[in-house]
Amino acid sequence: MSVDQAVWILLFLAIVLANVPWILSNRLFVLVALSKPKALWLNLIEWLTYLVVVGLIGIWLEYKTMGNIEPQQWEFYVINLFMFTIFSFPGFIYRYNLKMYLDKAKK
Template identity: 55%
Template sequence: MDINQSVWLLLFTAIVLANIPFLMANRLFLVIKVPHKSIVINLIEWFTYFVITGLFAYLLEQKSMGHVASQGWEFYTITLFMFMIFAFPGFIYRYNLKSFLKKHG
């Protein structure tokens, strides 16, 4: 797998994993069925997916480049905020659009 394929795979994975906690309202980590998830549970699950995405990125970088470049705190802060931006559609759907559609539907 070359670097371009790794980047696209990582971006796709990050976008999907960032939105899963908000789109799966009655599932915790895709397997545990729960009656209702609070926003705190959603955020904990979202952060766990952020860490999983980071580990996946680490492994992809190791496999495609042969080494992993060291990063400072700035890199991790930017990736956290990018993951937040990726989660925006799922968050809006879960907390704004879904209730709006129930009211007016």
């Protein structure tokens, strides 16, 4: 696998996983079906878990493609947090703004 392929895989995975907690409001970690929609705090816990998972996959892809893991400073992790937040924006808007209007339009 080349470095370019690893970057595209990681970006795609980050965008998908950043939106999963917001779009799948009746499922916890995609596997557990819930009887009622998740609370905001549960969405945030799931979102942070996916952030850590994407970070670990990124470290694994870096090691797999380049053979070593470059040490990073705190700025790198803050930028990753904010990028993951930006990636999750469409799912958040769908869950808390757009879905309410779509449900009203159906009635």
